[in-house]
Amino acid sequence: MIERIYILNNKRIEETEKEKEKLIDFLKKEGKTVQQDIDENTDLLITLGGDGTLLKGFHLVKIDRTLIFGVKFGKIGFMTNKVSDIKESLKDIFDGNFVLSERMVIGGKVVSDGKVLYDDFSLNEIVIFRKGIRIIGIRGLFDGDEFLKIRADGIIISTPTGSTAHNLSSGGPILFPEIEAIVVSLVCPYTLSSRSIVLPADRKIYFEIDGEGEIIFDGQRKFDINSNCIVEISKSERKARLVFTENVKFFERLRERFGFFKNFV
Structure with missing residues (x-):
C-alpha cells in the first residue's frame, strides 16, 4: 500500500514547480501523506525532471523498498516516464498497475x-x-x-x-x-x-x-x-526500484530516445 509520498522536482524547470503544487493537492485529496522530507517510511518518491533529478532522488532514498517514479520534464529521460496525465498514472500506480524494474x-x-x-x-x-x-x-x-x-x-x-x-x-x-x-x-x-x-x-x-x-x-x-x-x-x-507505467520494451526505448537502428534498412 502506497501511503507516504515525497516529491522532488528540478527547480530550474519552472513547469515542475507548478506541477508539484498540483500534485500535492491531488495526493491530499486521495488521502495520501505528502512528506516534507524523505525517510525510511517513504513508500513512493516522485521525481519531476530528467535522469539527473531521478539520480538525485535515488541518493536521498533511505531504504530499497521505496519505489521511484520519474516523470520526464528534462532533456534526458531514459529512466523516466513520458506521461500525458500524471494524476491518472499515479492512480494506476496506487492500484498496483505498473511495471517494476529492479536495477543493480x-x-x-x-x-x-x-x-x-x-x-x-x-x-x-x-x-x-x-x-x-x-x-x-x-x-x-x-x-x-x-x-x-x-x-x-x-x-x-x-x-x-x-x-x-x-x-x-x-x-x-x-x-x-x-x-x-x-x-x-x-x-x-x-x-x-x-x-x-x-x-x-x-x-x-x-x-x-x-x-x-x-x-x-x-x-x-x-x-x-x-x-x-x-x-x-x-x-x-x-537495489533501485524504478516504476514504469507502461511496459515499454528496452530496444523500443532506445529507438525513441537515441534513434537506435531507426530506419536503418
Whole structure:
C-alpha cells in the first residue's frame, strides 16, 4: 500500500514547480501523506525532471523498498516516464498497475593504508577523473589480474542502467538492464587504441591511481583521491526500484530516445 509520498522536482524547470503544487493537492485529496522530507517510511518518491533529478532522488532514498517514479520534464529521460496525465498514472500506480524494474547498484570505496576513507554507491556510474589539467595514471586489477594500465583523463565504471549515459558518450557498449555486469570505459586515453571492457559483477575490481584526481558518484557526490589511494568497486547490496507505467520494451526505448537502428534498412 502506497501511503507516504515525497516529491522532488528540478527547480530550474519552472513547469515542475507548478506541477508539484498540483500534485500535492491531488495526493491530499486521495488521502495520501505528502512528506516534507524523505525517510525510511517513504513508500513512493516522485521525481519531476530528467535522469539527473531521478539520480538525485535515488541518493536521498533511505531504504530499497521505496519505489521511484520519474516523470520526464528534462532533456534526458531514459529512466523516466513520458506521461500525458500524471494524476491518472499515479492512480494506476496506487492500484498496483505498473511495471517494476529492479536495477543493480555498484559501490565504491576509497582505501588508503588499509583504512576506508570514503564509501558510497551509484545507480548509473562511478567516475574517476583528473583533478587538474594533468592526466592521471590508472591501473586496473580483476581477480589479481592486471587488465588496465594507461594514462587518461579518467575512467567510467558503469552499471547496466548507466551504460546508456556517460559510458555511451565515451563509446562504451549498451547493456541490457537486467544483466549483472560492470562496464569500464576510458575518458580521453593517451593511446591510439582503447576499448571498453565488460566484467562480471560478482567480484571486486581495484583501481590504483597515479596523480591527483577525484571519484564522482552519479554526478551527485565526490571525493578527492591521490596516488596513495586504491579504489575498490563491487556490486552493492542495494537495489533501485524504478516504476514504469507502461511496459515499454528496452530496444523500443532506445529507438525513441537515441534513434537506435531507426530506419536503418
